[in-house]
Amino acid sequence: MSVSTAIATAFDPDGPRVLAARVTRRRASVLPGFGLSLGFTLVYLSLIVLIPLSAAFFKTAQMTWPAFVETVTTPRAIASYKLTFGASLAAAATNALFGLIVAWVLTRYPFPGRRMADALVDLPFALPTAVAGIALTGLFAPNGWFGQGLSQAGIKVAFTPLGVYVALTFIGLPFVVRTVQPVLATLPHELEEAAATLGAGAAQTFRRVVLPIVLPALLTGFALAFARAVGEYGSVIFIAGNMPMISEITPLVIITRLEQYDYQGATAISVVMLVVSFALLLLINLLQAWTRRRLGAQV
Amino acid sequence: MSLRLFLALAFATSSAFAQTTLLNVSYDPTRELYQDFNAAFAKAWQAKTGEKVSVRQSHAGSGGQARKVIDGLEADVVTLALAYDIDAIARKSGLLPPDWQAKLPRNSTPYTSTIVLLVRKGNPKGIKDWDDLVKPGVAVITPNPKTSGGAQWNYLAAWEYAKRKYGGDAAAKDFVTRLYQNVPVLDSGARGSTTTFVERGVGDVFISWENEAFLAQKELGPDKFEIVVPSLSILAEPPVAVVETNAAKHGTAAVARAYLEYLYSDQGQEIAAKHFYRPSDPKVAARYAKQFPKVSLFTIDTAFGGWQKASKTHFQDGGTFDEIYRPGAKAQ
Numbered sequence: 214m215s216v217s218t219a220i221a222t223a224f225d226p227d228g229p230r231v232l233a234a235r236v237t238r239r240r241a242s243v244l245p246g247f248g249l250s251l252g253f254t255l256v257y258l259s260l261i262v263l264i265p266l267s268a269a270f271f272k273t274a275q276m277t278w279p280a281f282v283e284t285v286t287t288p289r290a291i292a293s294y295k296l297t298f299g300a301s302l303a304a305a306a307t308n309a310l311f312g313l314i315v316a317w318v319l320t321r322y323p324f325p326g327r328r329m330a331d332a333l334v335d336l337p338f339a340l341p342t343a344v345a346g347i348a349l350t351g352l353f354a355p356n357g358w359f360g361q362g363l364s365q366a367g368i369k370v371a372f373t374p375l376g377v378y379v380a381l382t383f384i385g386l387p388f389v390v391r392t393v394q395p396v397l398a399t400l401p402h403e404l405e406e407a408a409a410t411l412g413a414g415a416a417q418t419f420r421r422v423v424l425p426i427v428l429p430a431l432l433t434g435f436a437l438a439f440a441r442a443v444g445e446y447g448s449v450i451f452i453a454g455n456m457p458m459i460s461e462i463t464p465l466v467i468i469t470r471l472e473q474y475d476y477q478g479a480t481a482i483s484v485v486m487l488v489v490s491f492a493l494l495l496l497i498n499l500l501q502a503w504t505r506r507r508l509g510a511q512v
Numbered sequence: 513m514s515l516r517l518f519l520a521l522a523f524a525t526s527s528a529f530a531q532t533t534l535l536n537v538s539y540d541p542t543r544e545l546y547q548d549f550n551a552a553f554a555k556a557w558q559a560k561t562g563e564k565v566s567v568r569q570s571h572a573g574s575g576g577q578a579r580k581v582i583d584g585l586e587a588d589v590v591t592l593a594l595a596y597d598i599d600a601i602a603r604k605s606g607l608l609p610p611d612w613q614a615k616l617p618r619n620s621t622p623y624t625s626t627i628v629l630l631v632r633k634g635n636p637k638g639i640k641d642w643d644d645l646v647k648p649g650v651a652v653i654t655p656n657p658k659t660s661g662g663a664q665w666n667y668l669a670a671w672e673y674a675k676r677k678y679g680g681d682a683a684a685k686d687f688v689t690r691l692y693q694n695v696p697v698l699d700s701g702a703r704g705s706t707t708t709f710v711e712r713g714v715g716d717v718f719i720s721w722e723n724e725a726f727l728a729q730k731e732l733g734p735d736k737f738e739i740v741v742p743s744l745s746i747l748a749e750p751p752v753a754v755v756e757t758n759a760a761k762h763g764t765a766a767v768a769r770a771y772l773e774y775l776y777s778d779q780g781q782e783i784a785a786k787h788f789y790r791p792s793d794p795k796v797a798a799r800y801a802k803q804f805p806k807v808s809l810f811t812i813d814t815a816f817g818g819w820q821k822a823s824k825t826h827f828q829d830g831g832t833f834d835e836i837y838r839p840g841a842k843a844q
Contacts, residue, residue, distance in 0.1 A: 288838065354712035355714060356713035372714065472573065
């Protein structure tokens with residue numbers, strides 16, 4: 214299949230070649246056990262990631278190409294891709310912005326209850342997603358705490374695409390905060406002070422000094438939050454309304470096909486999700502590598 | 513495959529410790545019914561044979577439950593929302609014979625139900641029959657027929673009503689399309705829809721299993737909801753079956769069969785009636801006649817030529833339900 218070869222080549226070119234180059238250059242590595250640990254890594258990755266995913270590709274490969282195209286381009290499937298990827302990107306972007314602020318406050322300002330606030334950040338990680346979904350739906354339903362006020366203002370959140378966005382924002386927050394936090398913690402105050410003595414204003418210091426250092430971590434956090442959001446099912450399903458063409462996420466389209474015993478159709482759509490997610494994540498990783506290189510050149 | 517192995521291991525280890533254990537894989541709104549029934553059966557079985565038996569139950573949308581059994585969830589018995597789902601298990605996995613429905617009395621249907629309309633107190637939108645569901649400004653709650661057995665009964669009841677009243681399938685399709693354009697939330701199972709309507713306060717009318725409507729009324733008080741009985745509805749026949757291959761493997765064939773037969777006994781029928789399922793035994797049915805509203809009922813076999821045909825025409829890919837959500841699909 215062309216898709217799987219695309220993935221295979223995407224995996225290959227960088228990894229082994231770079232590693233091979235390193236092996237030949239440093240004969241006596243400072244770190245022992247390189248061969249063993251590399252072997253272990255490859256086996257582990259294959260076992261945990263590649264083999265289960267390739268099962269989806271094999272199942273799909275039983276379909277003919279026209280059948281595959283027809284399945285993955287039905288209007289309902291396409292509407293669901295738009296919603297899933299659109300809401301995931303929007304939620305990850307929201308988290309990138311507000312997660313950065315949260316991380317900044319948590320690392321820079323000592324205040325009473327900071328540890329509590331810090332622990333709160335992890336809750337969306339720990340909570341079963343169904344619990345999160347039910348809690349959010351309860352809040353945003355027309356008779357819920359938030360929903361009552363919002364519906365008076367004419368805004369509907371629960372059972373609309375907006376609800377999907379809210380749920381995805383909720384579950385994505387820890388990813389950004391936890392990746393940005395350590396970088397901010399190691400960022401010396403002196404850098405900002407130096408910038409100030411050189412006449413930089415607050416905005417300039419942030420833009421020219423802080424942001425470039427934080428950006429790679431922020432992009433990683435964004436990518437993680439995005440990846441999590443794309444695959445999210447449990448928390449979204451309760452709040453989405455699940456209307457075909459409007460508020461139906463791709464994972465639900467897949468589940469629906471499974472429940473109708475259409476295994477091939479389900480895996481075909483999964484394959485599309487996998488490929489698009491992989492392409493987007495690769496793009497974000499490249500972007501991150503690029504910013505890091507650019508930053509390295511600057512400093 | 514690996515899932516099947518994992519489940520097999522999980523159940524093998526769990527059954528090694530317990531006494532006799534049965535797994536009943538059921539559909540969404542039967543939780544309360546089987547909680548009661550399981551306790552009664554365990555008592556009766558111990559009195560009769562001295563053997564202790566505990567029954568575990570699993571509930572979700574009917575279609576999904578069938579798929580789990582096909583994928584390796586080792587159910588000893590299945591008690592699903594419609595025959596089509598048990599047919600699917602027989603067809604796809606061969607875990608029970610194709611003629612499973614002939615193995616127990618009355619087409620393996622110990623209790624029946626029907627589809628009614630649940631509205632909010634005082635019936636503010638004046639819902640009296642199916643026609644009121646397609647009026648503009650009425651929000652209708654019903655689950656997704658792709659995943660919920662109950663929703664398929666709902667869909668077919670509305671379809672047949674319109675077909676008879678307005679004449680023909682084209683009119684029925686138009687009617688159902690308009691009805692679904694009034695649906696703001698499609699949950700995947702009947703219980704999810706109950707929550708949406710009852711707890712979340714969404715919608716004006718909830719197309720519901722009769723038993724689920726009675727339960728909502730009982731749990732939350734008759735001062736909150738009213739049941740509206742439509743002029744025509746469908747006789748919903750949720751069937752039961754022993755998953756023979758699994759039961760043979762677990763050595764539970766006899767107790768599994770006894771379990772389902774107990775559903776037909778006086779006690780079993782009484783428990784079903786108490787949970788607002790219509791007993792199939794005429795004697796018990798007569799005793800509870802007052803509890804159930806009189807509805808003019810039709811069966812799926814007479815109106816739609818059976819489940820295989822109904823499912824193909826309406827719920828499978830490219831069926832009438834999919835066409836409702838085709839972009840640009842509009843009721844005339």
